[in-house]
Amino acid sequence: MKYRSVMKAAGGLAAALMLASTASHLAFAEPMIVAGPAADATCYVPWSADTKFFKFEPKKGPYRIALANGYIANTWRIQMIQTAKAYAAQPDVAADLKEFKVVSTGEDVAAQISAINNFIDSGYDAIVVNAQNPKAFAPVIRRAKKAGVVLVAFDNILDTEDAINVNVDQKGLGELWGNWLNDHLPDGGKVLEVRGVTGTSVDTDRHTGIHEALDASGKNWDVVEVVGKWDDGTAQKVTADAIAVHGHFDGITAQGGDTGVVQAMIDADHPFVPFGGETENGFRKFCGKYADKGLVCSSAGTGPAQVAVAMKTAIDALKGNVVPQSVKLPLAIVEDPDFKDGENYYSDQSDNFFVGNAFPTCGINFTAQEIMKQTKENE
Numbered sequence: 001m002k003y004r005s006v007m008k009a010a011g012g013l014a015a016a017l018m019l020a021s022t023a024s025h026l027a028f029a030e031p032m033i034v035a036g037p038a039a040d041a042t043c044y045v046p047w048s049a050d051t052k053f054f055k056f057e058p059k060k061g062p063y064r065i066a067l068a069n070g071y072i073a074n075t076w077r078i079q080m081i082q083t084a085k086a087y088a089a090q091p092d093v094a095a096d097l098k099e100f101k102v103v104s105t106g107e108d109v110a111a112q113i114s115a116i117n118n119f120i121d122s123g124y125d126a127i128v129v130n131a132q133n134p135k136a137f138a139p140v141i142r143r144a145k146k147a148g149v150v151l152v153a154f155d156n157i158l159d160t161e162d163a164i165n166v167n168v169d170q171k172g173l174g175e176l177w178g179n180w181l182n183d184h185l186p187d188g189g190k191v192l193e194v195r196g197v198t199g200t201s202v203d204t205d206r207h208t209g210i211h212e213a214l215d216a217s218g219k220n221w222d223v224v225e226v227v228g229k230w231d232d233g234t235a236q237k238v239t240a241d242a243i244a245v246h247g248h249f250d251g252i253t254a255q256g257g258d259t260g261v262v263q264a265m266i267d268a269d270h271p272f273v274p275f276g277g278e279t280e281n282g283f284r285k286f287c288g289k290y291a292d293k294g295l296v297c298s299s300a301g302t303g304p305a306q307v308a309v310a311m312k313t314a315i316d317a318l319k320g321n322v323v324p325q326s327v328k329l330p331l332a333i334v335e336d337p338d339f340k341d342g343e344n345y346y347s348d349q350s351d352n353f354f355v356g357n358a359f360p361t362c363g364i365n366f367t368a369q370e371i372m373k374q375t376k377e378n379e
Helices: 011-026 075-089 109-121 138-147 170-184 201-216 232-246 258-267 281-289 306-318 368-372
Strands: 032-034 053-055 063-069 097-104 126-130 150-154 164-167 189-195 221-227 251-254 275-277 297-301 326-328 332-335
Touching: 063 075, 063 109, 063 306, 075 097, 075 126, 075 306, 075 368, 109 126, 109 138, 126 306, 138 150, 150 306, 164 306, 170 201, 170 251, 170 275, 170 297, 189 201, 189 232, 189 258, 201 221, 221 232, 232 258, 251 258, 258 275, 258 281, 281 297
Parallel strands: 063 097, 063 126, 126 150, 150 164, 164 326, 189 221, 189 251, 251 275, 275 297
Antiparallel strands: 032 053, 297 332
């Protein structure tokens, strides 16, 4: 198995090879809708009782698989790329891979769609995607389906039932954070909401969940929204600006960049308040250290290792194993007073590391060392 760049075909021979590759995909039928359960029922939990099950025509390996990522400029996405490479390097996974290609295209939706089209044209067997926008991919989804390419979206998923989606309940995560604030602020109050990357399904779903939970309480809430892009540096700056403009907040919820949010509170000498946030190691360090000073936390989410579940799903689909069209992953949740060094956060590890990188039901678990030795670059 090797990493290498996709080269654009040029000239008659290359064009003929491209057409032959595409034609070979067209020989494979679209997935059949079959009865469940999935072949690996403990790992592939269907999203709901109405979730369809797919069975693709088996294809002989080893396979060419690509990861088409969008946004890359934060810790979670960088660690996700590193985790994908760590998973691809595991011996039993590597045996199923002829090639594993990684591309990150930034926040340009058209560029991400173009990358997926290039992978289809280049004859890749499966494409795993963290979608920059859930609704903009309809044409490329149809192309992948017609070409017999297995398309698996994770984290930021696709608004379709023609591709496989792997995700946690992002709206439910927002509801968890909203309920945490509701439980710890009996009179309501002013809340700072630090959002993620605009236009993504994760940001929209988490935001919706937070507000539905707060609205259902019937309390008086004043919510100030800022965009932190799930990034510590950006979140720290917008939090500092919000404190400077609005003064005191009674509670905070942040989708990511939480370590930066707490640091902004410290720098501004803002009192610690109840905080519903993600699973960054640095955030959990703060939650453990300052719990007796008012920083009571709910830290929940899913680590970047969900990319490994998406890759496993793609490989199983290529082998003809039954998989759900929509796979529901469990959340990793730790709440005050249960933060324990060496168990659910690690004082000897970098702040810029997301914990919760295990999905035991899928046989997936990574050490920090396995992940961090990989690179983030396109390969």
